[in-house]
Amino acid sequence: MSAAAATHDEHHDHGPARGLMRWVFTTNHKDIGTLYLITALIMFMVGGAMALVIRAELFQPGLQLVDPMFFNSMATLHALIMIFGGVMPAFTGLANWMIPIMIGAPDMALPRLNNWSFWLLPFGFVLLASTLFMEGGGPAAGWTMYPPLVLQTGAALPFTIFSIHILGISSILASINIIVTVFNMRAPGMSLMKLPLFVWTWIITAFLMIAIMPVLAGTVTMLLTDKFFGTSFFNAAGGGDPVLYQHLFWFFGHPEVYVLILPSFGVISQVIPTFARKPLFGYSSMVYATASIGFLSFIVWAHHQYTVGMPIEGELFFTYATMLIAVPTGVKVFNWVSTMWKGAMTFETPMLFAIAFVVLFTMGGFTGLMMSISPADLQYHDTYFIVAHFHYVLVPGAVFALFAATYYWLPKWTGRMYDERLGQLHFWLTAISVNVTFFPQHFLGLAGMPRRIADYAVQFAEFNAWSTVGAFVFGFAQLIFVYVIIKAIRGEGEKANDEVWEGAREHGLEWTLPSPPPYHTWETAPEIH
Amino acid sequence: MKIFKLLLAVLGWVLSSRARADYTLNLTEGVTKLSHDVHDLHMLILWICVGIGILVYSLLIYSIIHHRKSKGVVPAQFHENTKLEILWTVIPFLILLSMAIPATKVMIEIYNSDTMPGPTDLTVKVTGYQWKWRYEYLGEGIDFFSNLDAKSNEARQLGANIDPAKVDNYLLNVDNPLVIPVNKKIRFLFTGADVIHSWWVPDFGWKKDTIPGFITDGWVKVEKPGIYRGQCTELCGRDHAFMPIVVIAKPEAEYQQWLAEQKSKGEAATAQAKAEAVKTFTKDELIAKGQEVYNANCASCHQPNGEGIPGAFPAITNSPVVNGPIEEHARLVLKGKGQLMPPFEAVLKPAEIAAVVTYQRNALGNSKGDLIQPAELPAQN
Amino acid sequence: MATKTAYYLPHKASHPIFGSIGLFTLLAGFSNYLNGSPAGATMMWVGAAILIYMLFGWFGTVIRESVAGEYNDQVDASFRMGMIWFIASEVFFFAAFFGALHYARMYSVPWLGGEGSALGVETHQYLWNTFESVWPTNGPAHIGGKEGGHFEAMSAWGIPAINTLILLSSGGTVTWAHWGLLAGNRGQLIKGLIVTVALGLLFVALQAFEYHEAYTEMGLTLGTGIYGSTFFMLTGFHGLHVTIGAIILAVVLLRSLKGHFSPEHHFAFEAAAWYWHFVDVVWLGLFIFVYWL
């Protein structure tokens, strides 16, 4: 292996290397950020295509297109790919690009490790995707992988488990890097309570990941040994319990959903003040609210298991604890509204997505709150009501935040203004179709349609048809998004100035740099006031 | 704007082409006191959320309309207000309390069967199988399986070309429904035979998972006679969508009548099974009986044509087991194999086992030619 | 060796991609092996070899840069924080298995045995009516074990107690070595490290002996129900960590012999020592919850 890295000791200014190897060997936070973001976009397409397979089969009652086994495997992979391939890498990409710039650091603290965190991902996904071509097909037990069902998986099982290990290692390493960067690399004067909110939400997210990814790794390891090495963790005959898996999984799984949403909160907290031309309302309460959500997320996990026959004390404890999360989340929503209050708002694409986020995420939050109430959840559980809930928090939640972030920072990254007309078109198509897709699912769930079924009774036909039409329009709208990005990357469009958005200089260090920023930034730390 | 037109056209088509089926928008009120209480709780929390939503969204919309730059406003610079922030921490907390209290009451009601007058009148043990339900009336000697009905089963096959709308209660009908008396307290004990399933009849107001190796429970007291339908709601593999639940609640007298019929049928069946267990069948008899058994019990995995699903379920056609020694074949069906092939000794009668084994060897692309009589089955224990 | 003012930023990282390829090959090979494919094992070893080669290269590079004085105090701090959070993540990995042990002992086994709740009573009555809730157990079906599902539990007061002493004193010796290093006393540093590594290896050897006994004499294996599962997974992963820790300490020993460390700059030593203490603490948890209680 090359010793080049070792001899390359002098820290002198130079641009990126050329060719493909630039991307393979890079240690530059902006390059790695770009890699993460592009990977996430591709994965979003792949996961979205799988969602369209699901929706196409559900367009009408009766089985038309796929075998139920393949349907299950699409749902499973759709979820795994969207979560581990789409949303998480996208936010890690944003963190890579923006955190060093926002805190005035020359790069991430551990640049080589940063390269590895990224380059584990593609290998993890190849391992996962390869299962689709195996005997027995891909994993089909849902993304939650409950035993004993998951143990019926064919050749795909070990590959799926190990891909989760690889993706987990990647997330842990990235989180360590982010924490170290924020705690050790801030420019002088950048005190913790001056950090942009995006950075704060990422710190909490990184802590969450360090705590939960290893638990997931351990848990799927138990699946592996139960299947191949004769252990009995999840087998009652040997003294274990299938429900033990659920406790372990959701100890990971619930904080995981906040891993997906906290950085979104961060993005929204950057975007709204800029376009309201007003400082963020309640900065410190935002920080405390984020931390409270992080803490609470560890003690609510069994709200996914209200129907497994827990003792009543358990049901009630998890009900109360989960309900509490509405308080800090509400604080955030109120702060955003107050930030807009008496501002001077303009409605460029990032702001549109941010506002839609606030509205639609809150709706997802409300259904979450309803499901947190255990006696009611005995009805909602495992129906489309839940599918509606989590798509509201994930799609017009996390994914809209990613759209907002992309439009917000794209001119900074590429130096080109995106096409505002196309951006608005993308927004309206997306915002309308997302509701056409997921709103009817509330009705389906309440009317009694279970989730994870490939075929359904005829009374559910109409809303399912709506949902499918919405999903395809949504998918189509994303092609506009891809086109907008490609245009900006290819250098088409108006040149962006440093500040990009009027008055943005007040809202973050990134707007004081040129657009695009030079390959190396903040080699001498900026002064913070 | 072509896109919009296209979109409208598609939506219009969707709306017009579909008969306005009688769909529901809301949670059912159900037919038990409990389900009413759960429904009321649901409405309470729904309206509270709607109320908060209206408040938040109105402020947001007001702000969007009035505080925009194009109106020439100068942005204010305030960014804190401790009183306000305390207020909107405390008030939501109180609202939550107002939901938590009724929620706790309902939860206690669900868990504490003592709030119901009288002891349990009937206990039914429910076992989830891939992909059917088994109902055992404890102490009554009644024990049967409940499968997706044949019509739905035919229509639900990939490429079946049967319009589901023309099938009565498509996917929500079974061959043997669970029958219970009204106004009696019925307790259910749930367990799973293979993987986790979940037993849900929306009209009863709750669902419960069936965990292999453990018992979970639930109870109902149905207020009015009727047919109540539900489905398995925990992903349990390939045919998760195809294991519905049908409960018929009958007035006591009719229930007793049903019970008596079942008992005598059951006795007759046991007597018949006993007789058949030692009877000598002709090959054709075995094959005919075997086909029925196969379609009802085996086809969901090994497929109606015996081709199986590569990687998951082996083909019966040309299977080395089916074309090997007949005792081994029969033993495999009796005892099951691995994680997936279930043991059938407790599920099927000896004659049925013998029949299905014989059928497999002489149909589905196999022509082994031999047969096995019930009495020749490997010893059971 | 002047202290640099600029933060050291490597401009090219060629090791990570090999790390990924190695890990991928290792795990894809392992998967194939588990699925019964004959090529799997070979593939696995190739992957492991790539991974090990990569680690040597990567750490070698870092050591060279460190010795060349490229790293300033801020870089040092990054390494320290990185190591601390890495150890934190390891703690949570073990937490999953401790959680499983706790759950089995507090909930699943009592329920199966008819204790704890009405459902426990019914579970026992209808499904496992001959099973008694005791610990250790291999479950109502007596999975694994010798003839008839019998097995012997591991007692806390034989080898495990000795191993506790060994690990605790190794924690002491590594601290003693650190004092030596801080005082500029190389002899003490090296002696301390040699003893620590030796104690670590002794620990692993004794544990291997214990495993051998368990498998050959006691009917206690990974497949012996929930007790065997939790026992071997917890002690096994711990043993693996002791082995890794001992290897790290051995490398640190070699580097001490080469004189890489100064009383001011010796992050590698400290990282190894932290890791060792972490392994130590996990062992205490094991001793108490797995062997003793």
Ligand code: HEA
């Ligand atoms: C980004 C992801 C995300 C987020 C942010 C959330 C947020 C929440 N979720 Fe959700 N959830 C998921 C993703 C997410 N969830 C997923 C993926 C699943 C399904 C997993 C699976 O089974 O596959 C799931 C499932 C799920 C369940 C399990 C349901 C079941 O299976 O039976 C529950 C139950 O409690 C729940 C609750 C909540 C709650 C209370 C919140 C809260 O955080 C919401 C808080 C927000 C608000 C309440 C709105 C704003 C607040 C105000 C305006 C203040 C005033 C309001 C009040 C006082 C009411 N979620």
Ligand code: HEA
């Ligand atoms: C971040 C997470 C995330 C995201 C973004 C999405 C996005 C979408 N999801 Fe899903 N989803 C989950 C997480 C997510 N989902 C999870 C966790 C589950 C549970 C799985 C389980 O049960 O185990 C689930 C399950 C799930 C189901 C239920 C399956 C079932 O229970 O049987 C459905 C059904 O409608 C669905 C639909 C969709 C749709 C239509 C989108 C759309 O928003 C996707 C839109 C994107 C695209 C369409 C791609 C972009 C465009 C192209 C590829 C170009 C080509 C386009 C055309 C040709 C039109 N998802």
Ligand code: CUA
């Ligand atoms: Cu049984 Cu789903």
Ligand SMILES: [Cu+2]
């Ligand atoms: Cu949750």
